[in-house]
Amino acid sequence: MRRDVFQAIADPTRRAIIGLIALQAMTPNALAEHFDMSRQAVSKHLRILTECELVKPEQQGREIYYLLEMEKMKEVDQWLEPFRKIWVARFDELDGVLDRMKKKNKG
Amino acid sequence: MRRDVFQAIADPTRRAIIGLIALQAMTPNALAEHFDMSRQAVSKHLRILTECELVKPEQQGREIYYLLEMEKMKEVDQWLEPFRKIWVARFDELDGVLDRMKKKNKG
């Protein structure tokens, strides 16, 4: 099976989990309360997130807190980077067009 | 089935397709030459990308050029935004720490 960030964020439940633990580390039980599914289903998502290294389990007594590995999130950002450049370039282009239009109207 | 940007970019072949057509619109056959799989397999990925509205087919004679819908890519960027804020905040925090260290060494 594929185990990378893109696989990790493909599922909406997993994106929601990421959103929740970004605010604060949480246990599987606490997380499960936010979803309409069994604790085990959430645990499975946590396992995938752990395998993708987007999340790190930290034992605390009999509880396990899952924390977000922010570094891994940057991989998505990095993949996006060249595309962001393209749309910024297009915006600048449009900017130039608008500029020329203004000048034309003035003159 | 789920049909959103995150599903679209989950597959490495699809990410590669996106990368290729970001440079220039391409036909399924032209795309297939870049991969070690059948033209039909690539076409299936194009269908998913089209359903996710990340790509737009444009008929030209008997050829169909697929172009990237850059706007849709921004949805990933938008989802990332709050997380980016967090890691920027952490960097600033670290910055503050380094600053205080410097001052301590000076004094």
Add this chain to the structure above:
DNA sequence: TAATTTAGCAACCAAATGGTTTCCTAAATT
């Protein structure tokens, strides 16, 4: 007009997903 090229569509298949339920172990509580 006949042959070729482009590309979508359908059927098929093995493997992966996303969920369930049941079971087990280890800590914490009584």
Add this chain to the structure above:
DNA sequence: AATTTAGGAAACCATTTGGTTGCTAAATTA
């Protein structure tokens, strides 16, 4: 010592994925 609680592991299931091959239709070329 017995019980409750937290949470992982396994078995199971339906659906989806990602690939294959074979077909057809339309446009192009000879």
